[in-house]
Amino acid sequence: MDIDELLSEVLERLRGILDADTAAVLLHEEGTNELVARAARGLEEEVRQGVRVPIGVGFAGRIAANRQPVRLHRVDETTVANPILWDKGIQRMLGVPLMLGGRLLGVLHVGRLAPRDFTIDDEELLQVAAERVAAAIRTRQYAVEAAAAGMLERSLLPVRLPNVPGLQLSARYVPAENRAIGGDWYDAFTLPDGALWVITGDVAGHGLHAAVVMGRVKSALRAYALLGDSPAHVLELTDRKVEHFEIGAMVTVVCARAYRPFADWTISSAGHLPPVVAAPGVPTTLAAVQPGPPLGTVGMAPREDAHLELPPGGLLLLYTDGLVERRDEAIGAGLERLRDAVRAAHPATVSREVMQHLVGSDTPLDDIALLVLRRHPPVAGDVPTAAATTAKLRVREFAADSDSTRAARRFALEAAGPLPPAAHDTLELLVSELATNAVIHGGTPFRLAVARHASTVIVEVSDTGTGEVSLHDPAASDPHGRGLRIVARLADSWGVHNNGPSLGKTVWFRLDVAGGTLEFSS
């Protein structure tokens, strides 16, 4: 039986037992601190009209405020705030608070149209009924809260980490014992300007409320990051939002931002534990990031950005305090153990090792969020760009003309030098696609740069047009939108770099041309 059916049935029986004409339940709404009519018999309009009563006002409001039963021998505007009750002609009323474990859940009341007083026996009987109603309501609310928390967990956790050429990413989220979700989170996203943001944070508190605040703070950080400002400024803006809209919340967070090739990181911390930095051949350290105050604590604090150099193969690890805090030791000892457990290996390996060493088989007392990233190690080759490489580089400018795509193909094939047949065909196709997009969407002359470095060919097409680059998944009947998808499928890596306002964009790809192992053509 659901809660509304149950309440209806209880109210109907109370009317019979107490010889009453009306019976109603109002529930306490914590957000507004008001009573809201939830079920009624003989007074159905109270529920239909969504009657609300502030705590402390009128008959039900006083019962809720004092948490004491009230018997009324006169019902009019001086004793009852809700006009529905006196309009109805109710002469006598009796109400009791719905309490559970010292907490107010609402008010249960009955009324008589005849001027016959409710007795102390009636009051005791109503209180017994109220205890049972309160228990049923609470059980139901727990079930709703647990279901909502489960849904929130699925909606609030990142679906997957972004695929970022030149970087590897890994993340873990482990809620504390017996909980579906808490206030910890991690986030990683790229922006149209090419920036990669990685974030971990922790909303103080537990359960559904912390999770909801977490969702809003996470969303605010993303929105402010989109404005293009530095992590410190994004934290300042988010702090103002938390101060104003999330009264009483306290949030620690660390934000790190970098652009390709992800060597220079800008980091700002609001009361959060320092990220761990590891690199090949040097000792692992805690990042020198001076934290500002947590969000929501002091208001409008000016915040600072720290800068961090990450060499090729370097690793950055962000985490929340559940990873290092133990009841029986100082936090410094936990940080020490974390530093010992982190090395510049593949992020998935590091995540596993860190969880193994710091959590092991213990059930964590607090939520843990963990985010690990690593620049591609130098042996595997950092993502090269035509401009940066020391290899033979050829550059030519072409007009925004349909004949240019053919000229661009010829130029690229010549600049790349001898290639196996499969690589030849693939390079020709991909250059044609980028040149076509530059002519159609850019509408301005475009620059083609081609570099051959051992078994790698790197191509960049830059134009100063304002056209957006986007990846489509066209239907079979759609004549357009296939070019970039072909590049994405056939290139070993590719990307778009926004060169800044009115400077246009560069679309690049890298092709491994060794041995003709490409699936495309042969």
Add this chain to the structure above:
Amino acid sequence: MTAPPEQPPAAMLRLSGDIDLATADDVVTRGANLLTHSAPGVPLIVDLGGVTFLDSSGLSALVRLRRTAEAQGSQVLLRDVPERVAALLELSGLAEYFPTAN
């Protein structure tokens, strides 16, 4: 690029050279023209034997021709498809939409 001057029993569009941004519109114009002058239901056969290069602009031309053909109850069949063009059709998920005629 060549023209299909001879009068085949089915509508036949014979393509050669590079099919890209510079030539794709012309392919569509010629193919649509053939369809217009064919009896309803007569398929348009596109012979790709002489094609040296084809990219997404070329795919776009084929898709547009297929739409035109369908609008008049006909279809587009491909003939003599070079291996690299077949691979591109496959990669783009279009292979099954372009049956071959031989």
